[in-house]
Amino acid sequence: MDVGTFIQSLWGGVLEAGLIAMVAVGLYLVLGVARVLNFAHGHILVLGGFCTWGFRETYNLNFWLAALLGLLIVGMGGIVMERFPFRRFYGNFVPIICVGVALIYLFEGGVVQFFGPETKTVGTVISGTSGIKGWFIMRNWDWLVIGAGLGCLVGSGLFLAKTRIGRAMRATAVDPDTANLQGIGALGMARYAMFIGCALAAVGGGLMAPKYGASIGVGLAWMIKGMLAIIIGGLGSFYGCLCACLLLGMAVSFSITYINAQAGYIAMFVLLVVVILVRPWGLFGKKITVGMPGE
Amino acid sequence: MLLEVKDLRIHYGGAEAVQGASFEVAEGEIVALIGANGAGKTSILRTISGLKRLTSGEIRFMGERIDRKPTAHIVRVGIGHCPEGRHVFMMMSVKENLQVGAHIRKDKAEIARDMEAIYQSFPILKTRAKQDANTLSGGEQQMLAIARALMSRPKLLLLDEPSLGLSPIVVQEVARIISDIHRSGVSVLLVEQNSVMALNLADRGYVLETGRVTLEGAGKELLHNEAVRRAFLGG
Numbered sequence: 001m002d003v004g005t006f007i008q009s010l011w012g013g014v015l016e017a018g019l020i021a022m023v024a025v026g027l028y029l030v031l032g033v034a035r036v037l038n039f040a041h042g043h044i045l046v047l048g049g050f051c052t053w054g055f056r057e058t059y060n061l062n063f064w065l066a067a068l069l070g071l072l073i074v075g076m077g078g079i080v081m082e083r084f085p086f087r088r089f090y091g092n093f094v095p096i097i098c099v100g101v102a103l104i105y106l107f108e109g110g111v112v113q114f115f116g117p118e119t120k121t122v123g124t125v126i127s128g129t130s131g132i133k134g135w136f137i138m139r140n141w142d143w144l145v146i147g148a149g150l151g152c153l154v155g156s157g158l159f160l161a162k163t164r165i166g167r168a169m170r171a172t173a174v175d176p177d178t179a180n181l182q183g184i185g186a187l188g189m190a191r192y193a194m195f196i197g198c199a200l201a202a203v204g205g206g207l208m209a210p211k212y213g214a215s216i217g218v219g220l221a222w223m224i225k226g227m228l229a230i231i232i233g234g235l236g237s238f239y240g241c242l243c244a245c246l247l248l249g250m251a252v253s254f255s256i257t258y259i260n261a262q263a264g265y266i267a268m269f270v271l272l273v274v275v276i277l278v279r280p281w282g283l284f285g286k287k288i289t290v291g292m293p294g295e
Numbered sequence: 296m297l298l299e300v301k302d303l304r305i306h307y308g309g310a311e312a313v314q315g316a317s318f319e320v321a322e323g324e325i326v327a328l329i330g331a332n333g334a335g336k337t338s339i340l341r342t343i344s345g346l347k348r349l350t351s352g353e354i355r356f357m358g359e360r361i362d363r364k365p366t367a368h369i370v371r372v373g374i375g376h377c378p379e380g381r382h383v384f385m386m387m388s389v390k391e392n393l394q395v396g397a398h399i400r401k402d403k404a405e406i407a408r409d410m411e412a413i414y415q416s417f418p419i420l421k422t423r424a425k426q427d428a429n430t431l432s433g434g435e436q437q438m439l440a441i442a443r444a445l446m447s448r449p450k451l452l453l454l455d456e457p458s459l460g461l462s463p464i465v466v467q468e469v470a471r472i473i474s475d476i477h478r479s480g481v482s483v484l485l486v487e488q489n490s491v492m493a494l495n496l497a498d499r500g501y502v503l504e505t506g507r508v509t510l511e512g513a514g515k516e517l518l519h520n521e522a523v524r525r526a527f528l529g530g
């Protein structure tokens with residue numbers, strides 16, 4: 001086994017992990033703070049890509065400006081989603097899932113209607129490669145994606161850990177009633193969570209677009225990857241979620257390198273099964289009892 | 296009148312937990328609300344704070360109707376609530392718990408000053424400032440929960456069974472803290488099953504039985520009342 005390929009896969013794993021995390025962190029926040037499992041969250045990521053593509057195509061905007069606009073628009077869209085469909089069903093999990101599924105139809109139908117079904121290509125922004133010859137080489141763009149992704153994730157981690165709103169969001173996630181008694185409005189927190197979650201996903205979609213293009217069909221797959229990260233990491237654990245993203249990224253990248261291009265999905269599945277067989281509450285989750293009562 | 300509760304009725308589904316309770320707290324008072332398990336004490340406090348909605352009746356705070364207002368608003372107008380069972384934020388440090396308690400305030404310097412004052416009156420919280428709240432003992436958690444409620448600078452503090460599960464010595468400590476808080480100018484509505492402790496502290500008291508106020512009077516008076524003694528003090 002040559003070291004170069006190995007290290008190459010390692011970085012490929014980091015890249016994949018970063019993208020998964022851009023979805024997973026948003027899902028995590030919205031699930032924790034608003035108790036909403038947004039099935040359309042992966043589509044939000046894709047919509048971020050579409051916004052970037054649209055602004056470049058139509059107005060010939062600079063990529064970064066387009067991505068920034070995408071972030072803002074999709075983030076605002078998150079606030080609308082919170083306010084209009086989700087808020088009516090807080091506390092009732094099944095209708096919330098249905099709303100997510102309905103949003104998927106809305107997004108897919110809307111995109112196909114207005115932009116057509118084909119994958120949109122967004123021209124590369126930075127070309128060339130760098131790295132250490134004979135060891136590992138990556139496209140400059142991929143380096144940038146890793147950097148930007150890490151920046152966003154560290155940023156949101158710090159936001160949760162250190163700021164007044166971040167603390168309030170954590171308090172709401174663990175004990176909504178008591179958080180309320182500190183004067184923290186649950187609806188306000190849900191709005192923050194939805195904005196941040198959707199904005200992060202939009203950044204992910206924007207960063208992905210030059211490499212994979214923007215295609216509405218892949219939305220659900222991303223949502224499921226994010227969901228896997230949350231379950232493997234352990235519900236309610238932010239760092240668990242990030243670790244799980246890293247594991248998932250590595251599983252995908254290594255199985256693609258050493259098995260074949262289709263093995264990524266199986267590898268994620270195997271990872272999930274192994275983790276929940278040993279620790280049903282996930283890597284860093286709070287220990288829970290599982291199984292049917294009385295059995 | 297600081298807090299006025301009139302003909303309060305509270306239902307859980309079809310069951311009426313509170314059946315027309317009325318009481319008041321004047322500015323500067325400690326008022327005790329005592330009653331056995333299931334009398335409806337917690338339900339009343341949760342309803343004052345807006346976590347639970349009343350079926351009928353009204354609640355006024357400094358003249359304003361607050362019974363349809365969201366909890367966050369009720370905290371902002373000056374009602375702090377230290378819930379039954381403490382409910383400190385377990386995975387947050389002691390300091391973060393206090394910071395969350397100050398959520399409605401933005402005056403950073405004043406918050407820091409209040410936190411120092413809290414550390415003065417609860418030295419144990421200062422030594423544990425960086426530790427997660429779940430490493431504290433029950434008594435320490437109770438201190439933290441009270442301190443957290445003070446961080447919002449309430450005019451009225453609702454305390455739900457602060458003596459629950461604490462040893463007699465720690466109960467005395469809690470009683471001392473409550474009278475300190477009162478002396479610093481905060482009015483207190485104290486819910487307790489430990490009626491000796493509560494009535495000793497209180498200016499006035501109300502006895503709650505299955506959702507109704509059956510007796511009211513000065514604290515010391517209730518402490519020596521025959522019916523109260525029989526019901527709560529074992530003879």
Ligand SMILES: Nc1ncnc2c1ncn2[C@@H]1O[C@H](COP(=O)(O)OP(=O)(O)OP(=O)(O)O)[C@@H](O)[C@H]1O
Pocket residue numbers: 307312330331332333334335336337338339379488
């Ligand atoms: N969430 C709930 N759902 C249904 N019934 C409830 C709920 N909370 C309280 N009750 C009922 O309302 C009544 C009053 O309960 P509450 O908790 O207010 O009493 P309490 O005086 O605080 O009792 P304790 O001293 O045990 O804390 C009880 O009969 C209880 O069973």
Ligand SMILES: [Mg+2]
Pocket residue numbers: 336337338379456
């Ligand atoms: Mg109670």
